[in-house]
Amino acid sequence: MVSATAPSRPGRALRKLTLTETKMLGRTPAVLLWVVGFPVVGLIVLGLIPAANKPVADFGGISVLQTWLPVIILFSLVMSAVNFLPATLVSYRERGVLRRMSTTPVRPRTLLTAQILLNLAVQITTAVLIVILAVAAFGATIGQPLGFIVAFVLTAAALSALGLLVAAVCFTGKAANAVGAVLFFVLMFFAGLWIPRATMPAVLRDISNLTPGGAGGQAILSATAGTWAPWWYFAVLAGYIAVCGALATRLFRWA
Amino acid sequence: MPVIEVSRLRKQYGCTVAVDDVSFTVEAGEIFGILGPNGAGKTTTVECVTGLRAPDRGKVRVLGRDPQRDHEELGELVGVQLQDSQLPDKIRVWEALDLYASFYRRPARADELITRLGLAGRRNAFFADLSGGQKQRLSVALALIGNPEVAVLDELTTGLDPNARREVWDLIAEIRSAGVTILLVTHFMEEAERLCDRVAVIDQGRVVANDTPGGLASRAGGEQRIRFRPSAPLNEDMLTALPEVTQVGRDGGHLLVTGNGEALQAIIALLARQGVIAHELRVDQATLDDAYVALTSTPRERN
Numbered sequence: 422m423v424s425a426t427a428p429s430r431p432g433r434a435l436r437k438l439t440l441t442e443t444k445m446l447g448r449t450p451a452v453l454l455w456v457v458g459f460p461v462v463g464l465i466v467l468g469l470i471p472a473a474n475k476p477v478a479d480f481g482g483i484s485v486l487q488t489w490l491p492v493i494i495l496f497s498l499v500m501s502a503v504n505f506l507p508a509t510l511v512s513y514r515e516r517g518v519l520r521r522m523s524t525t526p527v528r529p530r531t532l533l534t535a536q537i538l539l540n541l542a543v544q545i546t547t548a549v550l551i552v553i554l555a556v557a558a559f560g561a562t563i564g565q566p567l568g569f570i571v572a573f574v575l576t577a578a579a580l581s582a583l584g585l586l587v588a589a590v591c592f593t594g595k596a597a598n599a600v601g602a603v604l605f606f607v608l609m610f611f612a613g614l615w616i617p618r619a620t621m622p623a624v625l626r627d628i629s630n631l632t633p634g635g636a637g638g639q640a641i642l643s644a645t646a647g648t649w650a651p652w653w654y655f656a657v658l659a660g661y662i663a664v665c666g667a668l669a670t671r672l673f674r675w676a
Numbered sequence: 677m678p679v680i681e682v683s684r685l686r687k688q689y690g691c692t693v694a695v696d697d698v699s700f701t702v703e704a705g706e707i708f709g710i711l712g713p714n715g716a717g718k719t720t721t722v723e724c725v726t727g728l729r730a731p732d733r734g735k736v737r738v739l740g741r742d743p744q745r746d747h748e749e750l751g752e753l754v755g756v757q758l759q760d761s762q763l764p765d766k767i768r769v770w771e772a773l774d775l776y777a778s779f780y781r782r783p784a785r786a787d788e789l790i791t792r793l794g795l796a797g798r799r800n801a802f803f804a805d806l807s808g809g810q811k812q813r814l815s816v817a818l819a820l821i822g823n824p825e826v827a828v829l830d831e832l833t834t835g836l837d838p839n840a841r842r843e844v845w846d847l848i849a850e851i852r853s854a855g856v857t858i859l860l861v862t863h864f865m866e867e868a869e870r871l872c873d874r875v876a877v878i879d880q881g882r883v884v885a886n887d888t889p890g891g892l893a894s895r896a897g898g899e900q901r902i903r904f905r906p907s908a909p910l911n912e913d914m915l916t917a918l919p920e921v922t923q924v925g926r927d928g929g930h931l932l933v934t935g936n937g938e939a940l941q942a943i944i945a946l947l948a949r950q951g952v953i954a955h956e957l958r959v960d961q962a963t964l965d966d967a968y969v970a971l972t973s974t975p976r977e978r979n
């Protein structure tokens with residue numbers, strides 16, 4: 422009846438939670454389609470246009486495809502961090518999953534940690550897939566790998582903090598989905614999904630620089646072109662992490 | 677030492693007083709019922725016992741510990757089944773039990789529990805595909821996976837069909853015989869009557885009665901209502917003359933006699949002396965139902 426000698430409980434519970442959440446993610450094809458499928462397919466479609474792979478002098482010698490690389494990565498990040506992460510957490514709160522967990526010896530924040538870890542893993546896997554494909558098949562370059570990693574991690578963290586804030590202030594799944602959808606359009610607009618940043622009026626570009634999509638996208642783009650973006654892009658991302666993270670921690674309710 | 681001790685508990689949300697003044701104790705090995713209409717303060721009481729809410733006033737002790745201060749320690753010792761608590765749609769039955777088992781130091785064997793709860797045939801099913809009764813049984817299983825000393829079960833059988841309800845009742849009786857103390861919240865009289873050793877009836881945030889189900893029922897009068905068709909005409913005055921009988925009425929060919937607990941014996945003896953046989957004899961006893969209605973439906977003076 423009793424299983425003796427178990428490893429430390431918090432570690433064991435976190436591992437089990439992450440594993441279970443991973444399995445459940447595998448059973449939710451919509452998430453994988455939006456976070457992994459569409460960005461990868463988008464990249465392939467773009468890559469199949471011969472002109473998109475050629476270096477363009479106007480873009481400082483990088484290809485059209487490479488200018489789209491940050492946008493494609495941001496699409497996946499925003500879907501994962503601002504849409505699916507909060508939707509999952511809010512549904513867990515709505516269904517009493519978090520409340521129920523708080524009657525066990527394991528705190529519900531362990532489930533939160535598992536969800537964040539899982540999302541991060543999916544985001545990194547997708548980004549690696551996109552970069553490998555872009556570099557190996559479509560001639561893109563990552564000129565400043567360290568700068569790329571720093572830019573990616575800060576962008577992912579800033580968007581996740583924003584997603585956690587959404588989960589903190591939305592009390593129904595419907596509200597979380599609506600807020601997530603609006604944020605998707607706003608963030609992706611300023612990241613340049615519909616109007617390339619280069620063709621935006623100066624005002625829009627200034628606003629864009631203050632959004633996590635705009636700042637993150639610029640930091641990632643500079644790294645692919647071989648340089649570090651100016652420090653203020655990183656500062657904007659750090660600001661989102663600090664402010665959204667602090668607000669989410671303060672406002673999050675378990676029931 | 678009582679397993680659960682609640683004294684003078686009070687909790688209000690804004691200006692709504694959810695629990696006004698609730699006290700009760702639960703002894704080891706008991707099934708203790710908390711009974712009351714919706715909104716009486718049952719769930720808030722349970723939330724204070726399980727540490728989900730901090731009381732405004734009063735004392736709550738579970739196994740001698742404070743649910744607020746010793747939340748983590750009590751998490752190991754108290755299994756909780758919450759009202760309206762769901763699981764994710766895409767989790768399988770065995771995965772849920774396996775997951776929750778990982779939360780405890782000395783978990784029960786998940787496979788054993790699955791079998792005991794009659795879920796063996798559904799161990800690979802998704803939560804979303806379970807019937808109401810199966811979801812409820814899984815919920816009970818999760819409350820027991822940590823090998824708790826105390827199980828708190830809130831509105832266990834609400835929304836279940838009569839068969840599923842009976843299944844869950846058998847299960848609860850079984851759990852108690854394994855030595856687990858049970859705090860059961862319900863608004864079903866039959867459930868309390870079947871399972872509970874003692875019940876506290878809560879109404880408008882106060883305990884209005886605390887007794888055994890039988891004790892409560894006899895408080896409601898302990899009277900018997902006897903209905904029968906005499907085989908030969910019978911003089912009603914002879915019945916009225918019996919000291920055990922309080923009232924005699926007639927309904928077509930039937931006689932309706934009301935009296936105390938000994939009325940039936942006296943009537944049968946009288947009929948035997950008169951050589952009359954009672955056809956279609958029916959006896960109704962006051963039940964917990966009557967007690968409950970008497971205790972909770974009349975508007976009470978608040979002091």
